[in-house]
Amino acid sequence: MLLKIQTGQNNPILRKKSQPVKEITTDMKRLIFDMFQTMRVKDGVGLAAPQIGKSLRIIVVNAGYDICIINPKIIKTSKEKEVQIEGCLSLPEIYVPVERYKEIEVEGLNEKGEKIKLKAKDLFARIIQHETDHLDGILIVDKVFH
Numbered sequence: 001m002l003l004k005i006q007t008g009q010n011n012p013i014l015r016k017k018s019q020p021v022k023e024i025t026t027d028m029k030r031l032i033f034d035m036f037q038t039m040r041v042k043d044g045v046g047l048a049a050p051q052i053g054k055s056l057r058i059i060v061v062n063a064g065y066d067i068c069i070i071n072p073k074i075i076k077t078s079k080e081k082e083v084q085i086e087g088c089l090s091l092p093e094i095y096v097p098v099e100r101y102k103e104i105e106v107e108g109l110n111e112k113g114e115k116i117k118l119k120a121k122d123l124f125a126r127i128i129q130h131e132t133d134h135l136d137g138i139l140i141v142d143k144v145f146h
């Protein structure tokens, strides 16, 4: 099922801190499946649950392959940062330069509830940082690099 994307930089759901996931229910698995589908149809490279109106710490990312991270936590960052232009499905037509860590290490749970820990760099690392920001109510317009 295609999910409706929440838009607007003052949209309350996009500005709220999302809740950690305590239990991965059947409904939640369905939601994650729908998030993947919505991301694909909308031609996005990532999607966070608040963007489809759910205040939960769930992100999906496509950087060559699909990955879902529940309760993502960035545990390590490189010294090196990089500035690139970013867009966001929730802020159509806004493209701004954002500085991100070039490499990160993230941990969380996959959709089966298994612990995962992965290293990401470049675009993959950037998407994870962008989507994790969504879970804390942070949007690219807050992070414009000058």
Ligand SMILES: [Zn+2]
Pocket: 087, 088, 089, 090, 130, 134
């Ligand atoms: Zn976004």
